[in-house]
Amino acid sequence: MSTVKHDGKVRGxxxxxxxLLLIVPLLVLVTPLFNLDGPxxxxxxxxxxxxxxxxxxxxxxxxxxxxxxxxxxxVDAPDKLSVEDLDEGDAR
Amino acid sequence: MSNxxxxxxxxxxxxFALVTVLGFMASRWQRGSTLDHLDEWGLGGRKFGSWITxxxxxxxxxxxxxxxxxxxxxxxxxxxxxxxxxxxxxxYPIVLLPALRMWSVSRVRGYVTPADFVRGRFGSPxxxxxxxxxxxxxxxxxxxxxxxxxxxxxxxxxxxxSGIVGHxxxxxxxxxxxxxxxxxxxxxxxxxxFVKDILIYIVxxxxxxxxxxxxxxxxxxxxxxxxxxxxxxxATGKPAGSILLTANNQLQYATLALGSALALFLYPHSLxxxxxxxxxxVIKRNMVALPAYSLVLGLxxxxxxxxxxxxxxxxxxxxxxxxxxxxxxxxxxxxxxSSWFAxxxxxxIGIGALVPAAIMSIAAANLWTRNIYKExxxxxxxxxxxxxxxxxxxxxxxxxxxxxxxxxxxxxxxDLQLIGGVLILQTLPAVALxxxxxxxxxxxxxxxxxxxxxxxxIMLYGIPNPANGKQHFGGSALALxxxxxxxxxPFSGSQVQIYVGFVALIANLVVAVVxxxxxxxxxxxxxxxxxxxxxxxxxxxxxxxxxxxVH
Numbered sequence: 001m002s003t004v005k006h007d008g009k010v011r012g013x014x015x016x017x018x019x020l021l022l023i024v025p026l027l028v029l030v031t032p033l034f035n036l037d038g039p040x041x042x043x044x045x046x047x048x049x050x051x052x053x054x055x056x057x058x059x060x061x062x063x064x065x066x067x068x069x070x071x072x073x074x075v076d077a078p079d080k081l082s083v084e085d086l087d088e089g090d091a092r
Numbered sequence: 093m094s095n096x097x098x099x100x101x102x103x104x105x106x107x108f109a110l111v112t113v114l115g116f117m118a119s120r121w122q123r124g125s126t127l128d129h130l131d132e133w134g135l136g137g138r139k140f141g142s143w144i145t146x147x148x149x150x151x152x153x154x155x156x157x158x159x160x161x162x163x164x165x166x167x168x169x170x171x172x173x174x175x176x177x178x179x180x181x182x183x184y185p186i187v188l189l190p191a192l193r194m195w196s197v198s199r200v201r202g203y204v205t206p207a208d209f210v211r212g213r214f215g216s217p218x219x220x221x222x223x224x225x226x227x228x229x230x231x232x233x234x235x236x237x238x239x240x241x242x243x244x245x246x247x248x249x250x251x252x253x254s255g256i257v258g259h260x261x262x263x264x265x266x267x268x269x270x271x272x273x274x275x276x277x278x279x280x281x282x283x284x285x286f287v288k289d290i291l292i293y294i295v296x297x298x299x300x301x302x303x304x305x306x307x308x309x310x311x312x313x314x315x316x317x318x319x320x321x322x323x324x325x326x327a328t329g330k331p332a333g334s335i336l337l338t339a340n341n342q343l344q345y346a347t348l349a350l351g352s353a354l355a356l357f358l359y360p361h362s363l364x365x366x367x368x369x370x371x372x373x374v375i376k377r378n379m380v381a382l383p384a385y386s387l388v389l390g391l392x393x394x395x396x397x398x399x400x401x402x403x404x405x406x407x408x409x410x411x412x413x414x415x416x417x418x419x420x421x422x423x424x425x426x427x428x429x430s431s432w433f434a435x436x437x438x439x440x441i442g443i444g445a446l447v448p449a450a451i452m453s454i455a456a457a458n459l460w461t462r463n464i465y466k467e468x469x470x471x472x473x474x475x476x477x478x479x480x481x482x483x484x485x486x487x488x489x490x491x492x493x494x495x496x497x498x499x500x501x502x503x504x505x506x507d508l509q510l511i512g513g514v515l516i517l518q519t520l521p522a523v524a525l526x527x528x529x530x531x532x533x534x535x536x537x538x539x540x541x542x543x544x545x546x547x548x549x550i551m552l553y554g555i556p557n558p559a560n561g562k563q564h565f566g567g568s569a570l571a572l573x574x575x576x577x578x579x580x581x582p583f584s585g586s587q588v589q590i591y592v593g594f595v596a597l598i599a600n601l602v603v604a605v606v607x608x609x610x611x612x613x614x615x616x617x618x619x620x621x622x623x624x625x626x627x628x629x630x631x632x633x634x635x636x637x638x639x640x641x642v643h
Contacts, residue, residue, distance in 0.1 A: 022185035028178040029350055031342040037335075043311025047336055051177045052390055058181045059383050062188060066376045 018068040025058035096250035097426070103435030104249065104442060107291070108265070111284045111443050115272030118279040128476045130204050131641040133277035133483065134458045135368045138199065138640050142377045144282050145369040148451070149378055151285030152365045153180075153356065154385045156241030156445035157234075159292070159392055161506075164417045166396025167404075170321045170333030172341055174393050175349045180386035183353035184379040191357060191379070192372050193527045196630040197623050199367075202638050205455070206363055206523045207463040213526050214534040215619030217467055222541055223519050224463035227360040228489075230516040231456045233508035234359070235493035238445040238452075239266070240418060240505060243497070245438045248422035252410045259498045265442070266449075270490045273450045274483050278368055281450040288447050291440035293388065295425075299398075299437075300391045303428060307401050317397040335397075340587050344569045347591035355517045355593065358524065360455035361448065371632030392421075399424045414503075449490065457485035475641075507565045511552055514568065514593035518544035521604050527628070534619050536608035544600030551575075551592045568592045 027033065034050040041049040119127060127133050140148065158176065165173030194209065203209045206227065211220035243262055246252075251261050272280050304310050314335055321333040337345055356362055369375055399420045407423060409416040425437045461482040466473050473481070496505055522537045532540075554574065557566025570592050572583035611618070630637060 019189065022188060025181050025185045028181050029346040031337055031346055035337045035342060040311065043309050043314060045314060045335060047171060048174070048394070051174065051181070052387070054178070054181050055383050055386050055390065058185060058386075059380060062185055062383075063380045065188070066380050070373070070376075 016069050018065050021061045021065050024061045025054060028054040028058075097248075097431060097434075099431040100249050100426075100435035100438060101251075103432055104245075104439045107287075107436070107439035108442060111287055111446065112268050112272065114283050114287065115269070115276060115280040117276075118272070118283040119276035121279050121283060126641060127277060128479045129641040130458060130461065130475065130478050130482060131202075133479050134204055134454055135364065136278040136282055138368060139370050140282065140368045140374070141370055142374045142381075145365065145374050145378050146381055147285040147289055148278075148282045148368065149362070149365045149382060150385045151281060151288055151444070151447035152361055152451045153382070153448075154389055154444075155234075155238055155448040156441050157237040157509075158389065159441055159444060160241045160244050160418045160421055161237075162389065162393045163396035163399065164406075164420045166393050167399050167420045168332060168396075168417060170317070170335050171337050172333065172345060173396060174390070175345050175352070176393060177386060177390040178346075178349040179352045179356075180383065180389060182350060183356050184382055186353055187357045188376065188379045190524050190527050191366050191375055193628045194363065195366055195369065195372060195375055197527070197627045199632075200627040200630045200638060201623060204367065205360055205459045205462050206358070206519070207459060210522050210526065211463065211467075212622040213530065214522075214537070215622070216534045216538075219522055219534050219538055219541075220463050221467070222538065223522055224459045226515050226519050226541075226545075227459050228456050230512035231360060231452050232489065232492060233496070233505050233512050234361075235449050235452045235456075235489065236496040236505040237509050238449040239493060239497045242442050242445040244416060244418040245422050245441050247407055247409065247416065248419055248426050249438060252407065258410055259494075262497065263494060265446070266490055266494050269446050269450060270453075270487050273453060273486055273490075277483075278364065278451065278454055281447045281454075282368075284443065284450075285447045288440065288443040291436060292444060295433075295437040295440050296388050296392055298433070299395065299425070299429075303395070303398050303402075303424075306428065307398060313394075313397050313401045316401045320400050340571075341569065341589050344589040344591055347594040348568065351517055351591045351593040351597070352513065354520055354524075354597075355513050358516045358519050360459055361452040364451060364455040364458065373632075395421055395424060402428060449493070453486045453489040453493075454482075456489045457482040460485045460489075510568050511549065511565070514548040514552060514596060515545055517593045517597050518548065518600050520597060521601060530618070530621060531608065532604050533608040533611040533616065535611050535616060536604040536606075539607040540600040540602075540604030543603040544596045547599050548592055548596030551595065555592070570595065 028051060034047055036047060037045045039046055122137065122139065131138055162173060162176045167173075194206075197203065197212075198209060201208075201212055203212065205224065207220040207224035210223050211217060214220075239262060242265065243259075246261055252258065304313060307313060318335045321335065322331045324330055325332045357366070366375060369378070402424060404420055404424050404427065406415045406417050407419040408414065422438060422441070425434045429437070461478050465481050465485075466478060470477065496508075518541050521532055521540055525532060526537075551570055552568065553564050555566045555568070555570060556563050568591055569589040572586040572588045572590060573581065575581065575583055575590075575595065
């Protein structure tokens, strides 16, 4: 669906299959999966430590999507930064 | 005013004074050419990087009230109170993509509020006004709740006077907050958020490691809590809660978590922090890193059980004469820690109230200025006049919040916040769906909003709370058996509960679709769209971006 025209701008709906990973953390909404007391971990019922574990799953999914959908340079042109740009560096 | 806790008060005051200085200094920090422009005052120059945005968004979304109320809910109801954890787990994956589109289109078109976007997308001042009013109405009680959190801390330190005297310290704190927000705009909460979060992290980590070991370990804590919560309460004859969800409240748990997550970035203040960031990558990185707070919030929620095990009793609010459940965590710290550490904890919660209150009042002021003042009162206001108006509006908003606390029962502001969440959720079709499609007709969106808000309020009004004897607005859990569509009960007899906002949103969407189909059949004009397809993908280094803060 996405169209990149000669000016390098993106139009329309962009779809990247990696985005589907964002659905995985939604599993935490299916309560029957984890509404259980056992097995306990450090004395914590499953209901609690499972949800803490899902925080990590959420981070991992979002991180993978971030890494895989980062904008790639559209042209392999040589770097033509002006002096001012170099001067500002990362502080911008 | 007896038994003041002097060491705690002194530490609290010193840290409070420190952030006050920071708040005033913030106007010089990362300064743009002028503060007389909403881009600068209301959005910090739209140039915050990953770290600042992380602290700002974190300070914004995880408020003092959350830190006080979530453990209080776990203390009184058990597992249901933990909904705050799945809520913050699902929110970032859900909003990542829409937030990026919103940032881009706002950066290109110079939008400052969600209503600005709606105005540009549908060319409908009415729809924009509805979104703006919903935003302001939902935000006001949220600010008031920050004061509830601050007051819970002050009361624990012994400042528990009755009448107007009891509110005086709160008033002083808020006047200070009002002035540095007036002067520094969004830069003030951004800078203070650093202090707030460092304190919060220290306190929570210590509490969550030290307290369980002192009280016999997690296993013992959960067993004690299960026993205590399972004892029938004298008011209702039923157990107050349980450490697992019951058959009737599982659906409520999931829909409340999902509904709250969908609502979170519709609140104008969370969008303010998103729009203040420098670029799309900053937002993406934040959606990965923000769950660090979720972990803290989840651990904090468990302090509700720790408080049960430690035998904590909530303080009586001298102003209302009732037990104030929100004092659970402050009293726990007061009892279990030496006073200097409790002082740091209280300062963390107190400063934690200031950061979101400042951002929320800025967001409400932006809405007022852009979508009511400029749209309806002074059509050709200059950027200077806009900034001036927003600064004044932010003062009015904060005074309004203080008035709410002083004049009415804090419990009532909690009810208002509950209503606010249901209301703000009804702007989802006009704000979030419109980022992807213009298929829904503007009149369909207006009709959906009316039905969603109307039915949402009717349902909330009909919910009693047997535990405190209230007839109306007793909570957000609707038993499916009580759901009535013009007298028709589709789930008659069912005791399964569901989140009211979720039901109202479905009604909103159904009506929006039906009216859209009719309006399209009748070929009703759907407004002009100011935005272009490529606006939704613009990024920080694009050549033709709109200049920031230019008059």
